[in-house]
Amino acid sequence: MNKNAQIILDTINASTDHPTAEQVYLHLKERGTKVSMATVYNNLASLYAKGLIRKVAVPGFPDRYDNVTRHDHLVCQNCGRLVDVSLEDFTESIQRDSGAQIISYDLNVTYLCPECTEARVGKDALHN
Structure with missing residues (x-):
């Protein structure tokens, strides 16, 4: 693995906020790492293809890592906020129910975050 790929992998693994490619680039720039945006995109694609990071697609928003x-x-349907949750691993039950060999799965539960819920309630109150 090249030096930039390792730095990007370390950045993703240390992150708790699901950064976009641009956020990874800005983080590296702040740390004094000289990379181009293309280098970040290429390394993220390579790390994803190798199964070393996850890509989380949220419709209407940039991919997150x-x-x-x-x-x-x-996943908030309004603002795109991502929150990690630890749920039961469904692999065994899916395999049992379907008879298929599950390789992996990604579960994204769509919801309305508290801030967006509050904003919606406030907006509704203004219209009543």
């Missing part, structure tokens, strides 16, 4: 530790996500 995450570590590969087994966990699931809550």
Whole structure:
């Protein structure tokens, strides 16, 4: 693994906020690492292809990147916020019910985060 890929992998693994490619780039720049945006994109694609990081797609928002530790996500349908949640591993029950050999799965539960819920309630109150 090249030096930039290792730095990017370390950045993703240390992150708790599911950074976008641009956020990874800005983080590296702040640390004094000289990389181009293209280098970040290429290394993220390579790390993802090798199964070393996860890519979390949220419709309407840039792709986010995450570590590969087994966990699931809550995804706010309004602002795109991602929250890690630890749910039961469903692999065995899916295999039992379907008869299929499950390689992996990603579970993203769509919800409305507290801030967006509060904003919606406030907006509704103004219209009543």
